[in-house]
Amino acid sequence: MTLLPNPLILAFDTSGKWCVAALLSGTRVLAEQVEEMTKGQAERLMPMLTEMLDGAGVTWADLAAIGVGTGPGNFTGIRIAVSAARGLALGLNIPAIGITACEARAFQAPSGACSAIPAPRDMVYLCRHEAPNAPPELMPHGQAQAFAAGKGLSLIAENSPQGLAEAIARIAAKRWQVPQPAPAPLYARAADAAPSRHTAPTMLD
């Protein structure tokens, strides 16, 4: 395979109340789209990507790699994007690179900031930038603020979709030529499931 001077990277994310995508050619953003929505990401994502490629005058076959946001975030949302990315990677025979929300937010954040991903019920997933391999930790918002303050950092628990896809694309652009594991959702929290409440009867023999 010959490496084009400006490889095309398509990145997208549906980890929150949005559908976002960006198309990167080398270091240049050819297109970026942000659509806010509370539901309907599964129906909207693929037509939106098709429109973006059409608008930029390129085809699926021109892509060098896919970048996808893997969360943490809405469980169903991160599965929507990751499943689509894996299907695309398989069909195009190109790599799909999973980028965590922490990586993307760190890329977006100014220096001197510590990022966290908002979660329901006033909780956040605190990103551990000092330990990049450590999974984000779910904790109350206040606790995360105290943690950041203790390190002399400001906490950014922003949940805006603006710039998110571009960040994912730019990080993916740095990684795609090195073999990566298939993207997988980063849930950072176990599934809610209670063990069976039915007790088996005592057997007498």
Added chain:
Amino acid sequence: MTQTLTILGLESSCDDTAVGVVRQTGGELPEILASVVYGQAELHSAYGGIVPEIAARAHAEKLDLCVVEALRDAALTLGDIDAIAVTAGPGLIGGVLSGVMCAKGISAATGLPLIGVNHLAGHALTPRLTDAIAYPYLMLLVSGGHCQFLQVNGPDAFTRLGGTIDDAPGEAFDKSARLLGLTQPGGPAIENEARQGDPKRFRFPRPLLDRDDCNLSFSGLKTALLRQRDQIIAVKGGLTQKDRADICAGFQQAVVDVLSKKTQRGIRIYLRDNPAVPSFAVAGGVAANTAIRRGLETVCAENGVAFHAPPLALCTDNGAMIAYAGLELFKAGHRDGLDLMARPRWPLDKTSPAILGSGKKGAKA
């Protein structure tokens, strides 16, 4: 010109991640080129039932790998495929979504047509995949949470003659097995126990047999089993192996009787249409139960209706049935766009009034 069609089918609506490849040339018997199924039983065993979030997580990271494996088994590449079929419902929505998104990704990447398949149509059309039976035929569909009698008139034309108004037999088997401390899935566990049991010792109810229709009910049967169990425990402090086997035998006999009797009624309604080759087929996991199968075979023989039961591996969830249903829909000109919606509920019969489920989520059957 004889057309050869090769369809890839993805299934992820419950606790099996499955991909199949089916090929048909002209009107010949279709051929299953691959059928890869990864079950999740061990992931759910601690919870006494399928946990939707756990199922969805497993599907999302397995589907594309199953596609690769199925293509390898079939010795094909995506370039040999004519269309991508995918279960778009009904089922556990997290898993359905993963399948639909993976299929959309493959479809967009390759330009292959996308076809959303109703999971129940996959089961209902399986007798055509395995036995090439002609429309119209009578179908007893007993898959997971579903149980209905359907007259199958075409790949997208189903008339529901009746169905369960509460639990499906599959659920009744699973819940009953749990109450008796047996393993999941409950069907094989109860059948195994019932073999050594006396079906006459305990008398379980046969709900709705007094009603001259094809509707069924199984939740009362499960409650009756719980009462019987607790009566014995109250006296003895537990169950003996024999008690348990006898309960299973009595329970299974009640299910056999209800399904047989209602099948008799379904056949009567179906025969009013004077089908050229009267045929009955049973599909879904419950059709794997030997006693149930034997009961249904007897009813068919008595009524001069050919009996069909697809092999067990094609009665439980699989990708080949989705590929085949997709193949029939493809031939009928059906195509879906990249905005294909995943649906938790999707009744096969679009016109009959709902007998189960309502409100915001809509009818279940």
